[in-house]
Amino acid sequence: MKDLRYPIGNFEFKPFSNEFKNEWLHEMKSMPGNLDLVTKNLSKQQLDTPYREGGWSVLQVVHHLADSHMNAFIVFKLALTEEIPTIKDYSEHDWSFTADVLHTPISVSITLLDALHQRWTDLLSSLTEEQWQKKFYHPTHNVQISLWDFFAIYTWHGKHHIAHITQLGETEGW
Numbered sequence: 001m002k003d004l005r006y007p008i009g010n011f012e013f014k015p016f017s018n019e020f021k022n023e024w025l026h027e028m029k030s031m032p033g034n035l036d037l038v039t040k041n042l043s044k045q046q047l048d049t050p051y052r053e054g055g056w057s058v059l060q061v062v063h064h065l066a067d068s069h070m071n072a073f074i075v076f077k078l079a080l081t082e083e084i085p086t087i088k089d090y091s092e093h094d095w096s097f098t099a100d101v102l103h104t105p106i107s108v109s110i111t112l113l114d115a116l117h118q119r120w121t122d123l124l125s126s127l128t129e130e131q132w133q134k135k136f137y138h139p140t141h142n143v144q145i146s147l148w149d150f151f152a153i154y155t156w157h158g159k160h161h162i163a164h165i166t167q168l169g170e171t172e173g174w
Contacts, residue, residue: 069116
């Protein structure tokens with residue numbers, strides 16, 4: 001049986017290449033529009049449906065993408081402007097139950113993601129090969145992460161959660 005947690009498979013690191021960079025920039029820039037397409041015209045009941053047992057609802061997934069990607073954008077800016085900054089982690093689970101997540105229309109987070117990804121891809125397009133190797137320290141995982149690897153993670157992250165919603169829609173016949 002397919003693992004509903006990882007509909008596109010587990011994340012895999014890739015070595016730096018201009019080919020991957022250009023592909024991922026396109027994917028990152030397209031992500032908000034792709035998210036809008038898979039959530040367009042969903043009813044409240046559909047938005048409140050978890051993508052798997054014990055998982056977040058579609059509503060929570062959409063708002064999680066905005067929360068997570070805003071945090072990641074800030075991490076990029078910190079790593080570009082400071083020497084191996086230590087980032088502040090946050091509880092994704094706890095954030096997924098705050099009032100703004102539970103009561104704000106998903107269109108707000110999709111609009112936010114569209115603007116954020118425009119800024120983010122503008123920034124990422126400007127990075128030199130040396131800047132891609134800049135790092136930050138992640139205290140929860142006790143590891144330094146390069147901006148290249150973080151870019152790979154977040155490109156995968158958007159596709160990963162859109163696949164959760166797509167898979168749920170296919171299963172439910174939406």
